[in-house]
Amino acid sequence: MELLRNAVRPYAWGSRTTIAELLGLPVPAPHPQAELWMGSHPGDPSVLIDAGCTLLERIDADPEGQLGAPTARRWGNRLPFLLKILAAEEPLSMQAHPSAEQAAEGWAREEALGIPRDAAHRNYPDPTAKPELVCALTEFHALAGFRDPHRTVELLDAVRTPGLSPHIDLLAGQPDSDGLRALFTTWITLPSTALQALMPDLLEACVLHVKDHGEFSLECRTVLELAERYPGDAGVLAALLLNRLVLGPGEAIYLPAGNLHAYLHGTAVEILANSDNILRGGLTPKHVDVPELLRVLDFRCGPMPVNSGTASGRVRVYRTDAPEFELSRVDWAEGEDETVALGGPAPRILVCTDGAVEVECGGTTLIVTRGSSAWLCAADPAPLARPVSGTACQVFVATVGS
Structure with missing residues (x-):
């Protein structure tokens, strides 16, 4: 379980405010910022902040440990999904x-x-x-x-x-x-x-x-x-x-x-x-x-x-027929502090879009704040998530298709 640093794609149709504000950077940005990429696509792989290597390098070095043997076999040792924040001004x-x-x-x-x-x-x-x-x-x-x-x-x-x-x-x-x-x-x-x-x-x-x-x-x-x-x-x-x-x-x-x-x-x-x-x-x-x-x-x-998603407790899942991915969303209102299980071990990327969330895996905790994201590999224990300090909080979780 590690925090990610992600690439921003500066396409001309992007916003000068949305992604910069989400990341806590000066607003307006000097150039349009269109997409925040979270994943291991060779064009702009995320960086594991503490390790100093890219997610692509980490997966290439240990595909079964990072992805799990079934996912590694099915998708040729590749993470099959890419997660983005998209900010379209035009x-x-x-x-x-x-x-x-x-x-x-x-x-x-x-x-x-x-x-x-x-x-x-x-x-x-x-x-x-x-x-x-x-x-x-x-x-x-x-x-x-x-x-x-x-x-x-x-x-x-x-x-x-x-x-x-x-x-x-x-x-x-x-x-x-x-x-x-x-x-x-x-x-x-x-x-x-x-x-x-x-x-x-x-x-x-x-x-x-x-x-x-x-x-x-x-x-x-x-x-x-x-x-x-x-x-x-x-x-x-x-x-x-x-x-x-x-x-x-x-x-x-x-x-x-x-x-x-x-x-x-x-x-x-x-x-x-x-x-x-x-x-x-x-x-x-x-x-x-x-x-x-x-x-x-x-x-x-x-x-x-x-697709408005299907609720299972506090988790709302956006199901599709795509085997490559599944997206879910968890929301907490201000004052709520319920701990939510995010499912069994699997490769995941979690991004916080509001507030801050504490993620626990096998006794290890990580704080993911608004605009930040984290990589959870298949070898990590089943994660639990809860909001920090009772603030309103929203996270999206990407994983492989079920």
């Missing part, structure tokens, strides 16, 4: 992630072609899948999953323009996954001249719909905001096809392979398979590989399920 790129089979094939193909793993046009820097779950810490806005096409036709009808009419009719004539695939493919491959001709009337229709307080005002406002940030980007059109979500604190969404999504604004805890494979679909100046994106996208449609 929208992230629209993206999807491959399945395990797609990732293995794509990685082998790009390795054979000799594409450097850090190349801007590389799709598969890792050979593994990247399912993910994001759990809101603040109100969190996102686009995720293809909306029911009948509902999307209603939205498009509400902002119908002469240029948009053939596209609406295409989906109305086949309001299913195949129709969504056809319309998305049409939009993502539109020549820039056609896109530029289509957008002004559509944006004007969205403005009018918002002014009239129409049923789809939130969706239209999102399109207008995206168009301002990414003029001439086909992802602005694609946003019309996706569920527009507003998550409250503690609510989560699970994004399996092939789910097209874009995080728009807010702070969240994110857990994902230990991979950085991204197929972008727009809202970015970065590389967009349209054929490869279309190969991995899942066009199944309908409302995006919101």
Whole structure:
């Protein structure tokens, strides 16, 4: 059981205040801070503070002791998950992630072609899948999953323009996954001249719909905001096809392979398979590989399920079908001091997002304060957690899938 020092990723869409304030650093930060990485991904592994080595080095030196024999065998001596604090001040790129089979094939193909793993046009820097779950810490806005096409036709009808009419009719004539695939493919491959001709009337229709307080005002406002940030980007059109979500604190969404999504604004805890494979679909100046994106996208449609977790005593578990990870949350109100068992021995990362928590393993204790995190290896005794000094406290615990 050891405290971690974690890397901050300074992507342009990040916040200058959220992560800095969480870590107790000067605010505002000199540059945007987008993600706090906790784990052993080779791109930015956490450091075990007392030992002075990285978590990746520790696991490589003793995979069975750190991960447990079953996890080490199943995942090739790798920690299979990565935990993050995500702070989105501006929208992230629209993206999807491959399945395990797609990732293995794509990685082998790009390795054979000799594409450097850090190349801007590389799709598969890792050979593994990247399912993910994001759990809101603040109100969190996102686009995720293809909306029911009948509902999307209603939205498009509400902002119908002469240029948009053939596209609406295409989906109305086949309001299913195949129709969504056809319309998305049409939009993502539109020549820039056609896109530029289509957008002004559509944006004007969205403005009018918002002014009239129409049923789809939130969706239209999102399109207008995206168009301002990414003029001439086909992802602005694609946003019309996706569920527009507003998550409250503690609510989560699970994004399996092939789910097209874009995080728009807010702070969240994110857990994902230990991979950085991204197929972008727009809202970015970065590389967009349209054929490869279309190969991995899942066009199944309908409302995006919101996961509020399942309570077991004070522990709330966000269950998914991802074998790589499981996320749980524990909250204590001010004055509460109940000791909570965090389960049997297993590889875990614990991060405190409010207050301070005392973690005990076999008679050894560790204080984890707000913004701090700790590594608990499989050889550690089953941990117990309790808040420090009766203050309100919240911790998230990441481990392998059950």
